[in-house]
Amino acid sequence: MRRPLPTPAEAIDILARKRTRPQRRPPPPAGRALNGFVKELDxxxxxxxxxxxxxxxxxxxxxxxxxxxxxxxxxxxxxxxxxxxxxxxxxxxxxxxxxxxxxxxxxxxxxxxxxxxxxxxxxxxxxxxxxxxxxxHPVRRRLPPLDAAREAELARGLAAAPDGPLKTALTELGRNVLRRTEDPTRR
Structure with missing residues (x-):
């Protein structure tokens, strides 16, 4: 046997007599709760x-x-x-x-x-x-190459030197010296 549903007037009467649960309070902010604990740990x-x-x-x-x-x-x-x-x-x-x-x-x-x-x-x-x-070991800047006139002047100066590793080393040294004298930031 089915139970009949209450009418709207009966439903209002039932709800008025029933005691409802109190509304839940929200939890306190976490920062406030943890503040003392964090200060103690610190x-x-x-x-x-x-x-x-x-x-x-x-x-x-x-x-x-x-x-x-x-x-x-x-x-x-x-x-x-x-x-x-x-x-x-x-x-x-x-x-x-x-x-x-x-x-x-x-x-x-x-x-x-x-x-x-x-x-x-x-x-x-x-x-x-x-x-x-x-x-x-700081990173070194690469110096710019010599211009053609200075390269030719260096080759004329070393023309009398015999070919070989000494002439190659002197040519490289001459290039580096001339590059440094050209670059005013490298002194």
Whole structure:
């Protein structure tokens, strides 16, 4: 047997007597809820090696940055100052070890007073050796060729020299000297 549906008047009467659920409140903004937690974590752990890696060249200077890179920042469980581990390219470790007080002072200036008290030096290849190589070997500009008159003058000057590797070397030297005297930016 089918149950008959209520009439519109009965439906309004039923809904007026029934208690409905309260409307849900939206959750608070996530930023407000996480703000205290993030502040606590920042106070406890501070900036890590990511901030150091991003600004390492500014912190320690170009000479030291060319030979080193920060690896990790190790904090003791009981709290207190951390130890900074840096990777040094090959034999430069002895030089970096002598500059340890300056490096620690610069890192503490960036991270905050007393943030790092020890420097741990690990020898190994750097992740970005291309930067260091580019800094050591700057790209040289190619000089423009000599004009025909100067080339002929150089050939007349070396006409008495016997043919062979000496004459070839003297010709190349003469060209380079004459090109440099033509180019006023290369002095």
């Amino acid at each position: 106070a406890r752990f501070g900036q890590g090696p990511g901030a150091l890696q991003a600004r390492w060249r500014e912190i320690v200077g170009p000479d030291i940055a060319r030979r080193t890179e920060p690896v990790k920042l190790t904090r003791p469980r009981a709290g207190g100052p951390a130890a900074l581990e840096i990777r040094v390219a090959g034999p430069a470790a002895a030089l970096i070890q002598h500059q340890q007080p300056q490096i620690l002072a610069r890192v503490n200036l960036f991270l905050g007073a007393g943030a790092v008290d020890r420097l741990r030096i690990v020898q190994g290849p750097l992740r970005n050796p291309g930067e260091a190589a580019a800094a050591r």
